[in-house]
Amino acid sequence: MTKSLEMPDCNYPKEAVLVRPGAATPRHSLYLSNLDDQPFLRFSIRYLYLYRTAVGVEALKSSLSTVLVDYYPLVGRLRASADDRGKLEVDCGEQGALFAEGHLDLTAAEFLEGSGRPNRSWRKLLYRVEAQSFLDVPPLVVQVIHLSCGGMLLCTAISHCLCDGIGTAQFLHAWAQATAKPNADPSVVVVPPPPFHSRRVLTPRSPPKIAFPHPEFSAPREPGLNVLEQVLLSPQPLAPVSVTFAPSQILRLKKQCVPSFKCTSFEVLAWHVWRCWVRSLDLPPALRVRLLFSTNVRRRLDPELPHGYYGNGFILGCAEARVDRLVRSSARCGVKLVQQAKERVCDGYVRSVVDLLEERRGRKPDLSASLVISQWSKLGLEDLDFGGGRPLHMGPLASEIYCLFLPVVGDLHAFTVLVSVPQGCAERLEHLLRGEETNGGSWWHQK
Structure with a gap:
């Protein structure tokens, strides 16, 4: 079987900071659809990237601040809806995305050699948020880890209640492009589509109409x-x-x-x-x-x-x-x-x-x-x-x-x-x- 690498502890020379949008954004509550706030999606999608060459942390923060003007719900906070018991919504109030910076005594080559199978020690690569519940965790958490060879690990945690895989990819590509090509000509470069925020397009019918069997939600004792x-x-x-x-x-x-x-x-x-x-x-x-x-x-x-x-x-x-x-x-x-x-x-x-x-x-x-x-x-x-x-x-x-x-x-x-x-x-x-x-x-x- 492929090798699994045991991760050493990260060294944090600085405190984690909150990155906010670079311009004023709307302040309101964002309705989440029934597909968004399902109980089994109340976790963060955690991605890990390894790069041979590190990118400047200040450039990453600056471009993130720029992109968050469009993706402002990601700097809000999840909360229980006051109007609809049992549902979640997003308080869009520019509370900020959490950004951490660390150092690891590891090279890119060493990571690649053991990258086939993640293990529990890999969780050290993402900044641990001390929170009472999932609702208290920022929807977006980022950690940049500098490697001893000059490379970097980039880890992101994005709330599944706000984005699915396609949505996270759309946001990450917008951030990457804003970092690599901040002044790119849209007529020459493929630009990710602007985000569509409203979830009301998936509002349930009134009254609800369950017209199909849904075996994925049943639990028979077989x-x-x-x-x-x-x-x-x-x-x-x-x-x-x-x-x-x-x-x-x-x-x-x-x-x-x-x-x-x-x-x-x-x-x-x-x-x-x-x-x-x-x-x-x-x-x-x-x-x-x-x-x-x-x-x-x-x-x-x-x-x-x-x-x-x-x-x-x-x-x-x-x-x-x-x-x-x-x-x-x-x-x-x-x-x-x-x-x-x-x-x-x-x-x-x-x-x-x-x-x-x-x-x-x-x-x-x-x-x-x-x-x-x-x-x-x-x-x-x-x-x-x-x-x-x-x-x-x-x-x-x-x-x-x-x-x-x-x-x-x-x-x-x-x-x-x-x-x-x-x-x-x-x-x-x-x-x-x-x-x-x-x-x-x-x-x-x-x-």
């Missing part, structure tokens, strides 16, 4: 579910498994779906990872398991969400199967389950989810027998250039919660799969992902 819970809640520590799939390996997976069956790289890889995950855990044959994955709904709504919408514009697609059938299924049948889950997501389905969350406040997706995939690839996150070149590495600070499909720096069509399982299952899962225990032999190195 035979054998206690076995899965025992495996996932065992005293064994979770171990991250990281496998990179080159385009040639994804193509070999797709060839298992022939004849005459088209599928995307995400669809075939999602099926493969789901099936391998189930096999590695050695689950009861009759147990029904789910695959939950983020599905962008921006263009599936009628009308479409406005250009520049950076709030949560996704819902969870849900595929289901019994363990024995999933394990024995052909690639064609397994991928079809993923495709059908995607095809169900239409305007009416999304509105039904919004209304379900209105009628049943506090409802969470059922994760008891589910693998959850969050796709960070295809968002351009690996292209973030603040003026010192593109990153050497892009990834998360932790991997315990969801399975992540990560971009591969320098290869647009490759994916890195990062997923955590109990330590006793990790080696088998890696072998399965690499195709080393298939009935027909390994396809991983086939020509």
Whole structure:
């Protein structure tokens, strides 16, 4: 298995500071949609970037201050709505984004060598905010870490209640461009779209109308579910498994779906990872398991969400199967389950989810027998250039919660799969992902 690097402690020569917008911004309460303030999204999306060459901290602060004029809700604070019990809103009052600067006795080469699998020590790379609750944490926290070789680590934590993956990428690209090319001519440079703030486009209907079944929110007690819970809640520590799939390996997976069956790289890889995950855990044959994955709904709504919408514009697609059938299924049948889950997501389905969350406040997706995939690839996150070149590495600070499909720096069509399982299952899962225990032999190195 790939090496995991234990992080030393950061040295902080200065106190963290608050960065505020460089010009006056509107003061008001920002309504959050039912997709924004779901209980299972009340955390921060944490990105980590490694750069060979450091960028000046004052330049980063100055450009951040400039960009926050447009993205001013990110310097507000989350709070409970006084008008709508159980909902959150953003108090847009220019409270500020938290910016920390540290030093680490580590080189970029040393980090790269152990960058395949994050571990709990990596959390040291993001400034720890002392807060009573999630509501007290600033929606945007940034830490710049100077490395002993002259490179830098850049870590960001962005509240998932305000942004989804597409939204965070939009903001980060705007910040990077403001740093690298502050006087760029918009007619020559591709400029990120201006942010669209209002979430009222996803207001629930009155009365709510739940017109579709939503299995991702149900929690039936299936035979054998206690076995899965025992495996996932065992005293064994979770171990991250990281496998990179080159385009040639994804193509070999797709060839298992022939004849005459088209599928995307995400669809075939999602099926493969789901099936391998189930096999590695050695689950009861009759147990029904789910695959939950983020599905962008921006263009599936009628009308479409406005250009520049950076709030949560996704819902969870849900595929289901019994363990024995999933394990024995052909690639064609397994991928079809993923495709059908995607095809169900239409305007009416999304509105039904919004209304379900209105009628049943506090409802969470059922994760008891589910693998959850969050796709960070295809968002351009690996292209973030603040003026010192593109990153050497892009990834998360932790991997315990969801399975992540990560971009591969320098290869647009490759994916890195990062997923955590109990330590006793990790080696088998890696072998399965690499195709080393298939009935027909390994396809991983086939020509």
